[in-house]
Amino acid sequence: MTVDRHLPAAEVLRSHLAGNFATLGEQEALVRSGDASAIHKMRIAARRLRTPLQTGQPLLVVPTDALVDELRWLGRELGGARDAQVLRERLRHLLSTQPPELVMGSVDVLVDDELCAAEQRGRAQAIEALGGTRYARLVDGLDRLVRDLPATEEADGPADEVLPRLVRRELKRLRRAVGIAEQADAGEANDVALHVARKKAKRLRYAAEMVVPALGRPAEELAASAKGVQQALGEHQDTVMSRRFLRELGARAHLDGMNGFTLGRLHAIEEARAAAAVADFERAWGELKDKTVRTRRGG
Structure with a gap:
């Protein structure tokens, strides 16, 4: 990666916001299409969007708490499906490593049925959230912030100093x-x-x-x-x-x-x-x- 030690701090924040905002939109489309990996990637993009809003708050002239809270909300809405997915994969692997004589009954089926159902409920919750007005307002707020980042005078200074x-x-x-x-x-x-x-x-x-x-x-x-x-x-x-x-x-x-x-x-x-x-x-x-x-x- 090229390092520019004279890059303005505000440009670092803006670039990070813009890149992850674009990723959020790309993954939203994939979540809606049923891509199983997209929920995790969209959740990461939401987390990364919080970074310039939280870490960079002293360099912004407007409070970002509301947007941070809404990104947390989005993460929770996406989290149900992802958590069930991770747990299902984890326990599947763990069960596969056990000696057959120590796996008593249809434990694999029981675990799989429970977590498949939880993942489907979580996916339905995520799709519902993405179709709602709350998410639309969040996207609009992020779009406005990316287009016109309201930075302080200090934020115009060299990033490696600020x-x-x-x-x-x-x-x-x-x-x-x-x-x-x-x-x-x-x-x-x-x-x-x-x-x-x-x-x-x-x-x-x-x-x-x-x-x-x-x-x-x-x-x-x-x-x-x-x-x-x-x-x-x-x-x-x-x-x-x-x-x-x-x-x-x-x-x-x-x-x-x-x-x-x-x-x-x-x-x-x-x-x-x-x-x-x-x-x-x-x-x-x-x-x-x-x-x-x-x-x-x-x-």
Whole structure:
């Protein structure tokens, strides 16, 4: 990638907005056509659109909270189908690795039926949201912002002087979130705190990626380290969702007189995976926590 250290900060924000806004529209059309992978890609575009609105808010003369909230809403509307899809693929693979003698009953069919139904409900919810006035207003608001980005005078300055402090703010947010997670009690409180830290890591990653055209390798390295933290915590969150599903499905299977041995076994495996994910996170965080990006003048 070509690095332009004199690129105006406002241009970095505008370019990021425009690119991801275009992606959002492209993926919307594919979601409507039934493309199974498009919901995930559209959800990512919505998340990436929040980056210039949140990280870059100090450089904009209008508040962006409303648009950020609407993009979060869109992510939730798209999330049902995607979450079910991810969990279905995860448990399918896990079941396929189990010794046949330890898979008791039609567990694969039970899991598949539950999650296929959840995915279809989520897809219907997403299509309904995309056809509504709320989404239309969101698209209109984003379009107006992309066409006429209302930036401050500071935003006209060189991006490699203006943007590093905004990225460092995201790193500080992640450090605070990790500190809270480290102090949280084991169990649900810790799971929630790690999930919050994961979202902060993702926000830092996207902010660092956004400024790569102006900052080059330091931003790339920070983004890569943040991605490592995000992925480790993402694996942990996947085990949280999987264990919750398996516990609820196991309780219902027991009430229906089914053998819940295999569901319990899968739950235990996911507990072990959760512990491994935390260890991976601690290693990744050790590599990231002291990183930073600086201005051309070292500030």
